[in-house]
Amino acid sequence: MIYFGLSTTILLGICVALSLSQRLKLAEVLGLAFPVGIGLQTFAMIFLDVLNIRITATPVLAVSWLTIAGLAGFLYFRRGRLKEWCRYVSRFTCPKVSWLWLLALLAAGVVMVMSVAKTMYYPTFDTDSVNGFNLIGKVVAHEGTLKSCSLFTDPNHWEMHGPASYMTYVPLSQLAYAYVYMLGAATSKIVNALFFISFAVAFYGVTSRFATHTLTAVATFFTLVTPEMLAFSSLSGTNFTHAVYASLGILFFVAWYYKKIPSLLWVSLLLLMLNSWTRTEGVAFVGAACCVMLWHGVRTKTYKKLALxxxxxxFPFVFWQIFLKAYHLEAPLAFILHPFWDSHKIAVIAEEMWKLFTSFTLYGFTFLWFLVALLSNVWAIIKKYDHAVTLLLTLLAWIFYTILVYQVDYVWDSLEAVMRSSYKRFLFSFVPLLWFYVAAGYNVSWLFGKVDNFLFGIKSKKK
Amino acid sequence: MAKHAHKETTPPSAGPKKAGKPAGKKRPVAAPAPPQSPKHPMLRWLGGAFGFKSMALAVVGGLLFYGAAHDNSGYQWVWTNLLKGNWDFIQKHRKATLDERYQMKLGFDYVFCSYVRDNTPEDAVILFPLKKYNTEKGGDYQLTRAINVKNWVTHFVYPRKALYKDEQETNPRYHDVTHVAIIAGHGYEDLDYPVRERSYFTVLPKKAQTVNSE
Incomplete structure (x- = not known):
């Protein structure tokens, strides 16, 4: 049952990805399949709950298969979209690969296999998941409802209505765990393992649009091996899952913008929607994308696209707030809605942020290489606007999130502790973006172009 | 090799310059050979991809990374502890059951919760002692602070319900208690019957149960 259920998820993801764009690379389609499939299934689960239909495996699978059938028909009959994609993929040419490419890919593969083995071996044990995400998944799978789940409605669990309660967290991870429990899994760790593998494949796919294969493989390896992120990828917390959606959403947005492939915008949109369906603070990425979209929409006068x-x-953020209100799943608001000035708070945030950015133990070479790439590209950024949108999106998302952290009234924990836990983990979403920039930025791209010429062709071309 | 072959097939007299000159006797002019690449494209690709230069680059790249990562505590930790350490451990304990894997990570806290789960009915409401006593040592064993987090305990005893003696005044479920968890010898006072043989950690029904003997 578990294999059938997960195959359904992956097939659903493939159909949706292909319906959105026929210009996706094979690696992108394979990498997006699971995250997109499971994300949409959690949407289906919440709508079933709203319709008072018990959330069990049967209706979720039925909705999934109906969608698959509909999309498959759409892909087959409507304008030969499937054929179009097959033609696009069949234009595949042998990538310029080298021993370095093979070495980096092999190293990334070893990291992936060892990390997935760890993920699958240990059951859920991290505090946040045991106390919250995994527990809610388990209970939803048993009771068939989220809105009336005993954890939220039983007076025995009165603490669930306190500030920063797990009840108020957007439900993608919880429902994804519920889905595999409904399918008969003993633990929910397969979800985390599949997210990790999918991320590696999709990141490779989208980065290879901008960089040589050798460079892409190196960037993928460095992204995967980022110490703190790798450690958290095998836990059941929501941070890595969020990093997958947020970073891929932004990267597809960048691909849409620079490669001028209109359909990639809708892939990016779906991923950004799922990003704010995984963690509420994901709206920082949505906000950044909306700002760039606003600027682009006004400039090109594509207001309809902008509004859409x-x-x-x-939508996911607004829908969740309405859902919480409608079913009285409310907790005290810890967010300060009016602007204020607190120099002590700013000093603490700045100090802790500096510690994080300069920590090689947590993020390896990520920030260092990003800084080196950024400084070396200053001329290209000023003169050629090289990846200005990539940098702008990254910067805006980071600023928006830091403002969110500043505006929260931490009654349940100290600001220092929040910076060392939540903020630290939120930076996972930026790690792929920074490595992407290192790989796709002007100078490193130029350097690896030279490497490719050295290996493959400049001599023969001159002849 | 390829250049040599090229010379052999096109003699010097057949070059384009000489072909343009009027000759007394018309000699057959060989058609100019198409520009030939020295190797088959596939071989050229393989040569570029996996040739000496490529190998040298990989060695240099690998050594550079190794040299840099060797001094980086983060990457060192990733390899020695997170990846290799766990991999070796997993290979050694491949056949561990799910319960054993939980125990490896959560220790006695999990052992106790799973004991409570296995020895109570699904609809049980279990009373845990005052939180301040729950981390005391009982014999050779001691629970951690995790036992004082209701959600944590619920994760392992669900669908049973757990509550603490601290909630006596606030929790309406307090009157529905069916079982009492004994932690470090605390909790016997909440039973409706006396117990002679006492152990430090166990779970007992709140009310004395009559045993039906046939």
């Missing part, structure tokens, strides 16, 4: 993008990208 902004409206849909904010």
């Amino acid at each position: 993008f902004v409206g849909l990208s904010l």
Whole structure:
């Protein structure tokens, strides 16, 4: 049952990804299949709950298969979309690969296999998951409802209505765990393992649009091996899952912008929607994308597209707030809505942020290499606007998130502790973006172009 | 090799310059050979991809990374502890059951919760002692602070319900208690019957149960 259920998820993801764009690379389709499939299934689960239909494996699978059938028909009959994609993929040419490419890919593969083995071996044990995400998944799978789940409605669990309660967290991870429990899994760790593998494949796919294969493999390896992120990828917390959606959403947005492939915008939109369906603070990425979209929309006068993008990208966040209100799943608001000035708070945030950015133990070479790439590209950024949008999106998302952290009233924990836990983990979403920039930025791209010429062709071309 | 072959097939007299000159006797002019690449494209690709230069680059790249990562505590930890350490451990304990894997990570806290789960009915409401006593040592064993987090305990005893004696005044479920968890010898006072043989950690029904003997 578990294999059938997960195959359904992956097939659903493939159908949705291909329906959105026929210009996706094979690696992108394979990498997006699981995250997109499971994300949409959690949407289906919440709508079933709203319709008072018990969330069990049968209706979720039925909705999934109906969607698959509909999309497969759409892909087959409507304008030969499937054929179009097959033609696109069949234009595949042998990538310029080298021993370095093979070495980096092999190293990334070893990291992946060892990490997935660890993920699958240990059951859920991290505190946040045992106390919250995995527990909610388990209970939803048993009781068939989220809105009336005993953890939220039983007076025995009165502490669930306190500030920063797990109840108020957007439910993608919880429902994804519920899905595998419903399918009969003993633990929910297969979800985390599949997210990790999918991320590696999709990141490789989208980065290879901008960089040589050798460089892409090296960037993928460095992204995967980022110490703190790798450690958290095998836990059941929501941070790595969020990093997958947020970073891929932004990267597809960048691919849409620079490669001028309109359909990639909708792939990015879906991923950004799922990003704010995984963690509420994901709206920082949505906000960044909306800002760039606004600038682009006004400049090109594509207001309809702009309105659709902004409206849909904010939908999960707005829907969740309405859901919480409608079913009285409310907790005291810890967010300060008015602007204020607190120099002590700013000093603490700045100090802790500096510690994080300069920590090689937590993020390896990520920030160092990003800084080196950024400084070396200053001329290209100023003169050629090289990856200005990539940098702008990264910067805006980071600023928005830091403002969110500043605006929260931490009654349940100290600000220092929040910076050392939540903020530290939120930076996972930026790690792929920074490595992407290192790989795709002007100078490193130029350098690896030279490497490719040295290996493959400049001599023969001159002849 | 390829250049040599090229010379052999096109003699010097057949070059384009000489072909343009009027000759007394018309000699057959060989058609200019198409520009030939020295190797088959596939071989050239393989040569570029996996040739000496490529190998040298990989060695240099690998050594550079190794040299840099060797001094980086983060990457060192990733390899020695997170990847290799766990991999070796997993290979050694491949056949561990799910319960054993939980125990490896959560220790006695999990052992106790799973004991409570296995010895109570699914609809049980279990009373845990006052939180301040729950981390005391009982014999050779001691629970950690995790036992004082209701959600943590619920994760392992669900669908049973857990509550603490601290909630006596606030929790309406307090009156529905069916079982009492004994932790470090605390909790016997909440039973409706006296117990002679006492152990440090166990779970007992709140009310004395009558045993039906046939």
